[in-house]
Amino acid sequence: MSDIYISMSRDARDFLPLHANWFHILLSLVGADQHGYGIMQEVLERTNGSVRLWPATLYGSLKRLISDGLIEESDERPVAELDDARRRYYRLTRLGRTVLDLECARLQEMVRMMQRKRKQEAY
């Protein structure tokens, strides 16, 4: 049913600036597929506990990210010893990677602007 509502393909720039929760979720999926609990834990550790994705927020965001085509459910499973059959894994789509790259570039540009401003103030 919800597939009916999957967005038509959109330009990656349409997603900028990226919502903070979405940024953290996409970042968590760089390099490896991940399940919901794993995403939550990874974000918590990466931000030293300052960003906590609560369960309802997390799955609400996952649903939106899937419907917007930034992530998708992954068929790949980890090795049997590490796998929990009940869990569902997610991975970045090409669009999701592009959006994340653009968002990182945007944030870096903002940091550069801030540094230039600080230098001017110092003079």
Next chain:
Amino acid sequence: MNPRVSVCLALYRRLASAYPHEFRMLYGEDLDRLGEDAIPEVWRRYGLPGLLRLLADIAIQLPATYLTEIRQDIVYAMRTLAKSPGFAAVAVLSLAIGIGMCSVVLSECQSIDGPPPGVRDPAALASFYWHDASYPYFERYRDQRQVVGNATAFLGLVPFAVAFTGEKSAHAERLYGHLVSPEYFTTLGVTPAAGRFFSPETEKPGMPAVVVISDRFWRRHLGADPLAVGRTLRLNGAPATIVGIGPKDFQGIWPANPAELFVPLTCAGSLAPELSGDPLHAPDREMFGVVFRLAAGVKLPAAEAALDAVTRNLDRENGIERDRDRKGRVVRLVPAGTMMRMSPEQRSFIDTFDVVLWALVLSLVCANLAGLLLARGSQRRREIAIRLSVGASRPRLVRQLLTESVLLSFAGGLAGIGFAYWMGHAISSVPMPSATPFEYNFQPSLRVLATTLAIALAAGIGFGLAPALSSVRTEIGVTLKQGGQAPLRGYRRFGLRNLFVVGQMAASVMLLLVTWFIVAGFLLNTHLDPGFETANLNLISVDPVRDGYSVEATASLLIGLPDELSRVSGVRAVSLADSVPFASMTAFQPKIRVSAPSSGPKGGQALHSVGRERIGAGYFATLGVPLLGGREFDRRDLQPQEAPGTKSAPATPAILNQTAARELFGGEVPLGRRIREGELNYTVVGLTHDVRSGPTSTTTDPTIFLPLTTSVFRSNPAQRATILARGSAGQDTLAAMRAQLTSLHPNLTIFNVHTLQEGLNRINSFVQWDAAIYVILGLFALLLASIGLGGVTAYAVVRRRKEIGIRMALGAGSLQVQGLVMREGTVLVAAGSVLGLGGGFILWRALRAWSDVLSRTFPKHADSSLLLLGAPLLLADLAMLACYLPARRATEIDPMSALREE
């Protein structure tokens, strides 16, 4: 496990289970598991605040998820409706017109029943019903503190010649206002926008003249001058200082007759000729309207009983005899806090009639909407079956179908509001043909708009729910196999759709009958022969005393005017009158009580209430109404040597119409007979035909015509007159008369200048405009019923496509196929027509019984079988035509392609 953790977990699971079905299908298990994993960890790390934060997160996300789904439903519904523009257009248009009409009907109720703007607690206001009081009586009423918190006396619709500067030479404009007692504004609970209002302490006889102006006057005539308070105006030639400005939109009590100025009753008679002769101390001069603000906790019946007792005591003291009503009372108290002065019976009739119209239109629109949605739901059964089979929940599908119907009704409601505004503005801008100001505002108020939108939404939900539930109650397997070709429910089984169609037909028939009755009544009345020749009859009104003429000068002027104007080229006959038939929609004839020698065995003097008109010499000749006997008034009658009522004065000549003669003297010849009005004696010198006084009079009232004498002007300086002049065909007599008056009397203001035919045309236009609204309603009923029937038949053809193909393959002819399809429609039309006829007959009888209240408006009841049968027959014919078109298309089905379809 810690009890707090257990409670949190239980609450978490409960909230998670409340998520929408689709969400739970995809993420429910993950959400539950994540919660179970996270809760102990959150408790360890953050304690109770953490648990609360976790619960708050899911509690906030839950409605947000539903809102997201609703947004998706709305987007999907809009896309689906966009793919069916015809269906959407028909649904929205029919809703828009129907809801717009309902709003206009509600606005009409409000324009009559609504509270006057600016008045505090209008429900506590009461007044006498069509009964004026004298000022001394009013003062006694005001003192009844146990029932009356406050009271005011006033004279409404008083004309003033208003000059907007204090100079004597300034040009004056004729405006209307109220003469009010000092308690007027406190009784109504109105506060000034600027300056002050009147009070008993500041408004006393002999004080300089003051005036309060309305906000509209201030904006229109003084340019919203911030220094308006303190400015001097000239009212009827005398200076008056503005002391206050009324609040926005306040136009006095009963703003249907708006007042621009308010002048205290304590001002001099020169400012207001109505106040000459010291009426404030005359117990027999019953000329003031009285409005009461009832004391706290006092109800209308108790106040009426108390004031009735006071009135009877006063009558005994002053030797006044008065008729009593059925309850034995001499006065009747009615609510006064409304836009228009009307009796409770009239108000009740109009309110009930409006509610009936409103209910019929609304049920018609809702039945149409429900029928359209049902048909549409049936067409989408295959789509719904597929969606159910891939996992959609029935509640979600119902919600989505309901979203479509709510969207339609919301769009229809919004369009209906626009339509209502347009119609309300159009109706409000049609001027009521009236010699005095009359305004009504049909613009829908915020309350009407909110009610309209609420009804639209309720209709969308209520009448969309049944079709939605019906659509999802499908057997998936059967529907998928049969490709949506489910067995047809014919008329033999009373399906929901057929029920709506029958209901729609019945409502349409009833609406058509009601509107035809109204339109027939309107049109029959306005095109009746007035009873005299209307061509080339010119009317000009004058009110010399307000132009500064003295009483004697006024009398002399008016007596001489007919002679002056008879010398104008083209003028064949001239006369004067205090009112002219058909001059306005709202003509009002004053009544007097007269007695004539009774022909009964006791020979007593029976009292009769008759209308009184004052006319000049040659009035009937000018009007073109021949006398049945006797003579007209002549110049001698207009200038009596003695004032009437004195001992040596001869009896004043009088002319009676046929109805008055019959009522006073039975079948006897009235010429030469005597009539008394108190101390005044009249002798009947002439008898005339009955002539209707106006378009709203259904029967001719008994009328006595008295001469417009110089004594009348002396005793009533407020008396104004209308000049009637019969001109010659092909000549602009009116312009010539205007030029003559301007050259002979440059200071005389003339107004209401028009030909009687122009006046009649304005009245007819107004009535036709009014009738047009009902015609639109009737056409709307016809159109909707046709659409409904046509839609049902078209659907039946689609559903029975295979069956029709088989029949045609087996040799059925076109006529047989058409007959097969139309048979179902015919039964529905017949059932709806019979129900509608029965309901319409009951409504018609109720209106007839009630129409005695408006018997002066509709003299000829539309009690013809032509009307009763014609309306349903017309509707049935149109409905059958709507069925015929799709039935004809059914004959074009190719049997081979129909049989191949699976």
